[in-house]
Amino acid sequence: MNIFVCIKEIQNPELSSEVFRVDEERKQVVPVPGMSLVSNPFDEQAMEAALRLRDAGIEVNITAVTLGPKSAQAALKRALSMGADSGILVSEDGLDTLDAVGVATALCRAMERSGPVDLVLAGRQGADWDAGIVGCAIAEILRIPMISFAKSLRIDSSNVIVERVLDQGFETVQAPLPCVVTIANELGEPRKASLRETMRAAKKPTVVYDGATLGVTSDFVRQSAARRARQRLFIPAKEGTCEMFTNGSAQDIAGRVAARLREAKCL
Amino acid sequence: MSSSTKDIVVVVESADGVPTGLSLELLALARQLAGRTGGAVCAVTLESSDAARAEMLATQGADRIFCAVHTHEQAYEAERWLPLLSEVIGRLPGAHVLLGHTALGAELGPRLALRLDGTVATACERVEIDDAANLVIQRQCFGGKAREVITLCKSPSVATVRARMYEPLAPAPRQAQVVTVALTSESQIRTRVIDRAVEAQTKGPRLETAKIVVGGGRGVGGPEGFRVLERLAEAVGAAVGASRVACDLGWCPPSRQIGLSGRTISPDLYIAVGISGASQHMAGCGKARAILAINSDPEAAIFKDATFGIVGDYQQIVPALIEQLTRASG
Numbered sequence: 001m002n003i004f005v006c007i008k009e010i011q012n013p014e015l016s017s018e019v020f021r022v023d024e025e026r027k028q029v030v031p032v033p034g035m036s037l038v039s040n041p042f043d044e045q046a047m048e049a050a051l052r053l054r055d056a057g058i059e060v061n062i063t064a065v066t067l068g069p070k071s072a073q074a075a076l077k078r079a080l081s082m083g084a085d086s087g088i089l090v091s092e093d094g095l096d097t098l099d100a101v102g103v104a105t106a107l108c109r110a111m112e113r114s115g116p117v118d119l120v121l122a123g124r125q126g127a128d129w130d131a132g133i134v135g136c137a138i139a140e141i142l143r144i145p146m147i148s149f150a151k152s153l154r155i156d157s158s159n160v161i162v163e164r165v166l167d168q169g170f171e172t173v174q175a176p177l178p179c180v181v182t183i184a185n186e187l188g189e190p191r192k193a194s195l196r197e198t199m200r201a202a203k204k205p206t207v208v209y210d211g212a213t214l215g216v217t218s219d220f221v222r223q224s225a226a227r228r229a230r231q232r233l234f235i236p237a238k239e240g241t242c243e244m245f246t247n248g249s250a251q252d253i254a255g256r257v258a259a260r261l262r263e264a265k266c267l
Numbered sequence: 268m269s270s271s272t273k274d275i276v277v278v279v280e281s282a283d284g285v286p287t288g289l290s291l292e293l294l295a296l297a298r299q300l301a302g303r304t305g306g307a308v309c310a311v312t313l314e315s316s317d318a319a320r321a322e323m324l325a326t327q328g329a330d331r332i333f334c335a336v337h338t339h340e341q342a343y344e345a346e347r348w349l350p351l352l353s354e355v356i357g358r359l360p361g362a363h364v365l366l367g368h369t370a371l372g373a374e375l376g377p378r379l380a381l382r383l384d385g386t387v388a389t390a391c392e393r394v395e396i397d398d399a400a401n402l403v404i405q406r407q408c409f410g411g412k413a414r415e416v417i418t419l420c421k422s423p424s425v426a427t428v429r430a431r432m433y434e435p436l437a438p439a440p441r442q443a444q445v446v447t448v449a450l451t452s453e454s455q456i457r458t459r460v461i462d463r464a465v466e467a468q469t470k471g472p473r474l475e476t477a478k479i480v481v482g483g484g485r486g487v488g489g490p491e492g493f494r495v496l497e498r499l500a501e502a503v504g505a506a507v508g509a510s511r512v513a514c515d516l517g518w519c520p521p522s523r524q525i526g527l528s529g530r531t532i533s534p535d536l537y538i539a540v541g542i543s544g545a546s547q548h549m550a551g552c553g554k555a556r557a558i559l560a561i562n563s564d565p566e567a568a569i570f571k572d573a574t575f576g577i578v579g580d581y582q583q584i585v586p587a588l589i590e591q592l593t594r595a596s597g
Contacts, residue, residue, distance in 0.1 A: 013409070013410050013527065013547065014545075014546075014547065016546065017412050017546045020409065020412045020413070020546075022413055027415075029409065029413070041528070042528070099386070100377075101380075101381060101386075127410060127527065127528075128408070128409060129408045129409070129415075130390065130406075130407065130408050130409070130410065130527070131388075131389050131390075131408075132373055132377070132389055132390075133377040133387060133389060136374055136377035136378045136381065137377060137378075137381050139378065140377075140378050140381035140382050141381065145343075145346075145457045145458045146345070146374065146378070146458075147343070147458060148345075148370070148373065148374040149370055149373075149374075161461070164370075165370065165522065166370050166463075166465075167369050167370050167473065167475065168465060168473055168522075169463065169464050169465035169522075170463070170464050171460050171462065171463040171464070172460070172461050172462040172463070173343055173458060173459065173460050173461065174458070174459050174461050175343070175457055175458040175459075176457060182374075185521070185524070185528035185529060186521045186522065226420060226421075227386040227419075227420055227421045228386055228388070228417050228418065228419050228420055228421075229417065229418045229420055230415055230416070230417050231403070231416040231417065231418055232414075232415065232416040233408075233413055233414070233415045233416075234413065234414055235412065235413050235414075236413075236414050238571065238572070240574070242560070242570045242571070242572075242573045242574065242575065242576045243574065243575050243576065244570070244575075244576045244577075244578070245575065245576065245577050246577075246578060249587075250579065250580075250583040250584050250586075250587040251587045251590075251591075253577055253579065253584065253587070254584060254587035254588040254590065254591040255587075255591050257559065257575060257577060257588065257591070258588065258591035258592050260575065261536065261557075261559070261575070261592075264557060264574075265535075266479075266535050266536040266556065266557045266559075267479070267503065267535075267536065267592070
């Protein structure tokens with residue numbers, strides 16, 4: 001069974017807001033010097049989901065697939081060190097202007113070139129733009145079913161059975177393969193790279209596709225970028241200062257806070 | 268058809284047959300947008316067209332109500348909606364589409380946009396119409412550290428909107444046309460729900476829509492600390508949430524996690540107890556109208572984001588607060 005895990009390399013989302021900067025002119029985030037990129041944590045959970053299927057005794061061939069600059073090889077390497085069998089990098093100058101649909105289209109073409117697609121796993125969203133569109137788009141482009149926000153999954157003959165997070169509770173959903181499943185935070189911590197897999201990672205096959213190979217032409221990129229226009233990217237100003245309640249007993253403080261909350265119509 | 272008469276389609280989600288609060292907020296937003304485009308507000312519901320329900324949607328802002336009854340009880344929700352919405356939007360060239368940013372909407376919005384060759388923005392906090400009648404949206408990104416403003420340039424433009432960004436309209440009489448749509452594609456259901464477990468939580472309100480939320484973090488010290496927070500929540504009618512650390516430590520179920528990788532809340536008041544205020548947490552509560560932070564560490568980052576702050580031991584502050592808040596309001 002061929003599992004493709006979509007991985008995006010991003011700036012570390014745990015970066016403190018003190019050092020986070022945007023270039024309002026270019027409407028882009030300013031990279032923090034000396035800070036290396038990481039794999040999107042939600043995508044690492046997707047990788048974990050794939051490995052758990054292998055742990056459960058399913059015969060799986062796991063391919064990590066990413067789109068980005070040449071340096072995004074590092075994200076593939078991390079996936080291979082976790083236990084992926086092979087990697088695909090879609091890389092070409094100018095692809096950073098693609099919208100999510102353009103990215104999904106390019107990823108689909110790359111996956112289809114690498115063999116039949118049985119299961120596509122992706123994190124619920126990238127922890128950079130926080131949009132959560134690519135996974136959904138892949139399902140529509142490949143015209144296959146999709147299940148979002150998976151907490152756990154298992155394979156039963158030719159079906160995937162997913163426990164899925166609802167706004168209030170869970171549901172168990174079944175879809176025939178091939179299928180796209182996006183992974184929720186509730187799946188749990190991804191495993192660390194293992195020594196054994198890290199030693200093997202250098203020998204595992206990775207392939208790099210350029211735009212032309214996948215039909216991602218300059219026209220394609222232009223059309224993709226034109227679907228939406230980013231007008232602004234900014235860091236919101238902090239409003240006001242915190243009103244502190246310090247002196248007095250707990251009862252005193254609670255009394256004053258309660259009065260203030262009522263006055264501010266917060267209750 | 269002139270681009271200035273774009274209709275606004277609202278996906279009306281229901282719970283137990285009643286439109287959700289968020290759906291009513293979307294109808295109010297749709298009225299604003301339709302006022303700019305000159306189009307109609309078209310509510311789409313997967314419920315029968317009974318007169319009371321239609322009247323309710325009309326008084327909340329709908330000009331036209333498209334309904335279809337799905338008889339395939341096991342069908343996955345997104346697969347129930349996709350054919351109906353494709354059909355309705357196919358009849359309304361140039362329409363914009365609004366959905367709630369829920370477990371359904373977050374998947375359905377992008378899939379719908381893809382299927383109809385449109386464009387989409389998710390988790391929007393503001394939605395407006397520009398002079399070319401395009402949707403312009405504002406949303407959080409980078410874990411709440413930044414905001415972006417995007418113009419959606421391709422029709423149909425789809426926006427999923429967070430809860431409590433807009434107020435529902437005061438009900439006012441309105442004539443609405445009811446259109447029943449026949450669904451022919453039920454046999455195409457591929458994804459089936461085989462079991463559903465609604466969380467056995469205390470009766471309290473839902474995190475996403477609660478007016479008051481009490482959240483606990485590492486500083487709460489353990490699961491028994493959450494019992495204290497639950498008493499406070501019960502006293503003021505609040506929902507209980509937690510930071511990622513508190514969930515990871517098993518003090519609170521993961522489904523109660525507030526933050527980038529959990530739930531997003533936008534209450535009038537968020538009472539954050541023993542929460543340090545990491546940006547990944549603040550991404551989920553930055554839209555609270557006011558934050559009351561209770562923390563024993565005067566240097567905690569949360570005081571930078573909070574409206575009101577108490578430095579002290581929550582074990583003493585919270586019981587006193589319960590007493591004060593119930594005394595005068597009771």
